[in-house]
Amino acid sequence: MTQRHTMxxxxxxxxxxxxxxxxxxxxxxxRDVSFDAASGECLVLSGPSGTGKSTLxxxxxxxxxxxxGSIRVRDGDDWTDLTxxxxxxxxxxxxxxxxxxxxxxRAIPRVATLDVVADxxxxxxxxxxxxxxxxxxLLERLRLPRRLWDLPPATFSGxxxxxxxxxxxxxxxxxxxxxxxxxxxxxxxxxxxxxALIRDAVAAGRCVVGIFHDDAVRDAVATRVLALxxxxxxxxx
Amino acid sequence: xxxxxxxxxxxxMTHTWDGIHGCRDxxxxxxxxxxxxxVGESGSGKSTLxxxxxxxVAPQAGSVRYDLREEGLTDLATLSSARLRLLARxxxxxxxxxxxxxxxxxxxxxxxxxxRLMAVGQRHYGGLREVAGNWLHKMEIDVGxxxxxxxxxxxxxxxxxxxxxxxxxxxxxxxxxxxxxxxxxxxxxxLLDLLRQLVSDLGLAAIVVTHDLxxxxxxxxxxxxxxxxxxxxxxLTDQILDDPQHPYTQLLVSSILxx
Amino acid sequence: MTSTDMPSFASAxxxxxxxxxxxxxxxxxxxxxxxxRRALLKAVAIPGYQVPFGSREMPLPYGWGTGGIQVTAxxxxxxxxxxxxxxxxxxxxxxxxxxxFFARVTGVRTTESTRAASIVQTRHRIPxxxxxxxxxxxxxxxxxxxxxxxxxxxxxxxxxxxLAEYGGxxxxxxxxxxQHGHIATTYDYxxxxxxxxxxxxxxIPKFDNPKLDNNPALMLFGAGREKRVYAVPPYTRVxxxxxxxxxxxxxxxxDCCALCGSRDSYLDExxxxxxxxxxxxxxxxxxCADRQAAGHGGPAAGEYTA
Numbered sequence: 001m002t003q004r005h006t007m008x009x010x011x012x013x014x015x016x017x018x019x020x021x022x023x024x025x026x027x028x029x030x031r032d033v034s035f036d037a038a039s040g041e042c043l044v045l046s047g048p049s050g051t052g053k054s055t056l057x058x059x060x061x062x063x064x065x066x067x068x069g070s071i072r073v074r075d076g077d078d079w080t081d082l083t084x085x086x087x088x089x090x091x092x093x094x095x096x097x098x099x100x101x102x103x104x105x106r107a108i109p110r111v112a113t114l115d116v117v118a119d120x121x122x123x124x125x126x127x128x129x130x131x132x133x134x135x136x137x138l139l140e141r142l143r144l145p146r147r148l149w150d151l152p153p154a155t156f157s158g159x160x161x162x163x164x165x166x167x168x169x170x171x172x173x174x175x176x177x178x179x180x181x182x183x184x185x186x187x188x189x190x191x192x193x194x195x196a197l198i199r200d201a202v203a204a205g206r207c208v209v210g211i212f213h214d215d216a217v218r219d220a221v222a223t224r225v226l227a228l229x230x231x232x233x234x235x236x237x
Numbered sequence: 238x239x240x241x242x243x244x245x246x247x248x249x250m251t252h253t254w255d256g257i258h259g260c261r262d263x264x265x266x267x268x269x270x271x272x273x274x275x276v277g278e279s280g281s282g283k284s285t286l287x288x289x290x291x292x293x294v295a296p297q298a299g300s301v302r303y304d305l306r307e308e309g310l311t312d313l314a315t316l317s318s319a320r321l322r323l324l325a326r327x328x329x330x331x332x333x334x335x336x337x338x339x340x341x342x343x344x345x346x347x348x349x350x351x352x353r354l355m356a357v358g359q360r361h362y363g364g365l366r367e368v369a370g371n372w373l374h375k376m377e378i379d380v381g382x383x384x385x386x387x388x389x390x391x392x393x394x395x396x397x398x399x400x401x402x403x404x405x406x407x408x409x410x411x412x413x414x415x416x417x418x419x420x421x422x423x424x425x426x427x428l429l430d431l432l433r434q435l436v437s438d439l440g441l442a443a444i445v446v447t448h449d450l451x452x453x454x455x456x457x458x459x460x461x462x463x464x465x466x467x468x469x470x471x472x473l474t475d476q477i478l479d480d481p482q483h484p485y486t487q488l489l490v491s492s493i494l495x496x
Numbered sequence: 497m498t499s500t501d502m503p504s505f506a507s508a509x510x511x512x513x514x515x516x517x518x519x520x521x522x523x524x525x526x527x528x529x530x531x532x533r534r535a536l537l538k539a540v541a542i543p544g545y546q547v548p549f550g551s552r553e554m555p556l557p558y559g560w561g562t563g564g565i566q567v568t569a570x571x572x573x574x575x576x577x578x579x580x581x582x583x584x585x586x587x588x589x590x591x592x593x594x595x596x597f598f599a600r601v602t603g604v605r606t607t608e609s610t611r612a613a614s615i616v617q618t619r620h621r622i623p624x625x626x627x628x629x630x631x632x633x634x635x636x637x638x639x640x641x642x643x644x645x646x647x648x649x650x651x652x653x654x655x656x657x658x659l660a661e662y663g664g665x666x667x668x669x670x671x672x673x674x675q676h677g678h679i680a681t682t683y684d685y686x687x688x689x690x691x692x693x694x695x696x697x698x699x700i701p702k703f704d705n706p707k708l709d710n711n712p713a714l715m716l717f718g719a720g721r722e723k724r725v726y727a728v729p730p731y732t733r734v735x736x737x738x739x740x741x742x743x744x745x746x747x748x749x750x751d752c753c754a755l756c757g758s759r760d761s762y763l764d765e766x767x768x769x770x771x772x773x774x775x776x777x778x779x780x781x782x783x784c785a786d787r788q789a790a791g792h793g794g795p796a797a798g799e800y801t802a
Contacts (some may be wrong), residue, residue: 020484021491062473064480074377087459087473088241088268110430122437326661341667347675348667355670356663362673362739435554471801 005074006059007176007207008037013069029055031067031231039175042208042221044199047228052105053211056228057178060209061100062090073097073176095123099174103181105161107154113143113164114139114149120172138167142193158185170197177201179210183217195220244269244410246310247291249299253466260286261466263299264442266316269409270440274453274474276489277463283446284414286463289411290444291331292321303410326356328409330403332417336395339388341400348371352447353406372401375465376431391422397431404435411436413445417452420466429455454478462486500701512798515603522569523601527554529668532570532725536716539727544689546640551723561594562720564636568598568617570662571632577605579613584621584779591619608782614671622704624761624783627713629730634697637719640726642686642696662694665737674744682747687734694737695726703746703762708734718752753774758785 011041015030029052037043039121045053059063060071062082073080075097080089094100108116115122117135122128139149142163153164162185169177179198183191189212198221202208212218243266260282277283288294292313302310303462312364313321325331331410340349350369351359352430359365360369370380377398382467387395390418402446403411416432436443445456453460453474460474462483470483479486479491515521520531528550535545535549552587553733554562558713572578578598582591586608594617595606607613617634627633643653646664656662665686672680685702689695697708698717708715715728738744754775761783763776775796778784788797 018482019487021488047434058479063475065472065476065482088271090473091271091458108425108430108433320656322659322661344667344671347674348671351669352663354668356661360666360672360738360740363741366674411670485586 002101004038004040006036006038007074008035008209009070009072009079010035010041010060011070013056013059013071015052015059015064018065027230028231030059030228033228034069035105035226037176037207037209039205040202041049041081041223042160042202042210044110044218044222044225045211045228046208046218046225048230051228051230053228054180055208057100057180057211060099060176060219061094061098074097095172097174098176099172099179100178101165101169101170101180101182105153105186107152107161108154108190112150113144113153113156116153116164117167117171120168134171135167137231138171139163140166141197143190159187159190163190166194166197168203173206177206177208177210179208179212181211181213185211191217241268242302242304242310243267245288245444246302247299248302250289250296250301251298252285252287252294252296254285258285259466260289260463263289264466265461265471267442267444269442271459272441272443272457273447274448274457274460275444275463276448276450276453278448278489282464282466283352283462283463285466286413287444287446289410290326291329291482326353327406327407328410331401331452332396332400332403332411332416334415336387336392336399336419338444339399340395342388343386345386346378346383346390349387349398349402353402367419368405372405372421372439373398375435376401379428380434383444386488388410392420392427393463396420396428400432400435402442404439405437411441411443412457415447416445418448432456450478450489462489498633502666513800514600516600519601521574521602522572523554523597524552524566524569524736524778528702529570532566535725536567536727536750539716539725540714541728542693543696543728543732544687544693544726546724546726549725550725551720554720556593559638561617561636563718563722563725564617564619564634564720565594565718566599567716567718567725568615569601571606571634572598572602573617574602574604576614579610579616581616581621581623582619582620582766583778583780585781586625586776587781590782604681605673607655610782618642620699620701620780621762622700624778624780625786627711629712631713633713633715635700635715637696637698637724638721640696640717640719640722640724642694657693658690662688665694666739667738669739669742673739678697679738679742679744685734685744689728690732694730695734700764701747702736702744705734705736705744706746710734721794745787750774752794753778753784753787753792754796756783756784756792756797757790760789 001003010032013030013033017027017029019025033056045056055064059066067084072079073093074084075093082090097175114132114135117139118131121131121134136159143159144163148160153161166182195217198208245267247263247265251261252265262333263286267486275283275286301313303313305311313456338471340421347366350372351365352369354365373380373383374492378394387398391400420428429452447453457474460477461468462477464485470477470486477486479492481490520769531550535547539547550564553660554565556562565606577635580591580595582588584592599606610616611661615632615634616623635758641653642665647653669679683701684699685705686697697705710731712730714730719724730750732788748801749763753761753763755777758778761778761780764779768775
């Protein structure tokens with residue numbers, strides 16, 4: 001079960017932004033990034049800001065389009081290159097394989113927190129009651145007060161919204177989990193909870209790729225570090 | 238793993254009103270349970286696209302193929318008008334921007350909802366009434382208004398009623414033309430959320446035409462951006478909004494006022 | 497066939513009217529009659545389907561039965577016997593005038609007896625006396641299109657008939673039940689003919705609708721202003737629209753006919769005095785008189801309503 005499989009193979013990944021409405025200036029953010037990530041490891045992206053850590057994560061989710069290179073992702077026994085996959089395939093991979101915790105929660109109006117968290121399971125066809133139960137377990141673990149569970153998260157504090165986001169990202173048990181600054185708004189106690197969640201996920205054989213501002217958190221979860229340099233990459237162990 | 242077959246497949250579709258204005262060379266597929274937004278400003282041809290795809294006007298070039306349950310993907314131009322009309326009344330829905338254009342304003346809400354069921358032969362008054370009442374409830378309209386005419390409803394209620402009227406035969410595909418554009422902002426949010434839930438609960442495929450990127454963000458898995466009658470960019474909605482490639486898309490996205 | 501002329505109030509005998517030679521037989525010219533007959537044949541071939549025809553200007557205004565008169569004029573022959581009724585009565589102004597018109601332009605025998613007639617032209621009723629094979633009933637129709645209230649466009653209603661898109665009609669019935677608790681239409685009640693076309697049976701009371709179903713006689717319908725004819729051939733299925741849990745029902749009265757005691761015919765209500773004294777009598781005067789002659793009586797038998 002925790003046998004290590006390669007989950008991601010990125011080769012020659014480059015991302016160049018072209019701002020057509022600002023005179024067509026180009027911003028190279030990633031240049032020729034290559035790496036592998038395997039199940040049972042937590043690969044931390046490091047480097048100063050502006051080096052494309054977030055951009056890389058978004059490319060791994062299909063949220064940003066790579067300018068060149070390839071990103072192969074394992075789905076069971078099949079491999080898919082995200083840069084060439086049809087949109088339906090990417091949607092299916094997001095549902096079943098790749099989870100993503102972004103920095104900010106996009107609050108959908110009127111939906112209760114419990115249902116926001118349960119949604120990834122509901123999308124897979126899980127019935128409403130067991131999905132909500134699982135959501136409740138996670139919210140409990142993340143120490144989100146019960147009285148908030150039936151409220152839409154739009155009015156929550158930054159830290160509360162972040163924990164909802166994390167619960168929603170972890171609930172699906174995706175084999176590949178992308179985390180973008182998951183502890184940025186959390187106090188020390190809650191940071192520890194999230195660290196434990198990540199370590200449990202890794203121990204259960206999931207592949208985690210993450211960005212962590214906090215050195216202590218990074219040191220607690222990282223099994224490997226990928227350092228990005230401006231528009232270039234070098235792999236450090 | 239085998240890819241699912243598309244529900245609707247459009248290739249090279251063109252329809253212009255005067256040789257110039259309209260839509261050209263439109264290509265896309267729509268899959269079951271998927272929401273596709275067509276985004277553009279006025280004059281972009283997005284409404285023409287919707288009318289051509291729903292066979293309200295005949296494409297002048299290209300093809301529109303739909304997955305008929307028994308025969309698979311079939312070119313709609315080969316269907317008789319009788320078959321097309323039946324399809325439009327049972328397997329499709331069409332929600333218009335102005336609810337008044339999509340409702341019978343003089344008959345009760347219940348009659349409006351039950352009409353499609355009566356059109357396909359349902360003849361039990363009590364049963365029809367019950368189904369209509371359930372739909373009112375689902376659309377968050379007070380069931381006590383079942384016998385009231387929509388002329389007495391608010392704009393948001395009329396729009397929700399129009400949607401219920403279209404969904405009562407459990408269509409597989411729904412076309413929506415600016416479903417929230419005529420509503421007050423506070424009412425829009427509620428309607429969009431209802432739509433989002435319904436589409437998900439009923440496994441509907443939908444094509445939603447809108448000028449509002451926020452509608453696309455909330456409702457759509459995929460988005461087409463139209464300008465000057467052509468699709469300038471298409472992709473996953475979050476990719477279009479977060480990493481727009483085409484100059485026009487970048488302009489549209491950067492023009493959204495941040496709240 | 498015996499002469500069964502009954503005494504009427506307007507005249508004791510049926511006057512023999514001499515055919516006026518200044519008019520073509522039946523008033524219409526031969527080519528018009530041929531055009532009408534072709535339209536009628538088509539109508540009979542497609543039960544309930546509205547066939548357009550070249551409606552001619554008749555010597556009376558629209559709304560007075562020009563459609564029915566043209567149909568009768570097209571089919572009547574020298575050997576026919578014509579009965580004309582209006583709201584069940586042979587002796588209203590309209591009925592008398594139409595009967596006299598045909599007598600003058602054809603010279604055919606006219607009668608007040610349903611049994612004796614070969615053609616019965618009617619406005620707003622079907623005779624109570626059962627019809628038989630070989631008879632033709634001609635109905636005067638104001639608005640032939642059952643979907644007109646729903647859809648003002650003629651091209652659209654024609655498409656709806658072609659595609660049998662009749663759901664909207666049931667909307668009307670649904671709405672009646674929702675607003676009034678029952679289907680409120682009491683005359684010109686829509687029917688489906690031969691399980692295919694929806695039809696308006698002309699403003700006959702719904703009481704008469706069951707007579708349309710499987711009738712041995714041929715029923716022809718003419719609308720002069722709207723320029724349409726339609727037909728129900730003999731022994732054709734005619735079903736009135738309804739819901740499974742609100743089935744079609746006919747009118748009922750608490751009283752019988754005051755003159756003949758009938759409990760099976762359509763009754764008119766007559767106010768007799770300023771105190772509001774009411775009486776119910778058969779709308780079909782011939783039927784009522786027949787019953788009285790056969791010895792039946794009601795509470796006011798022997799009187800004549802003045």
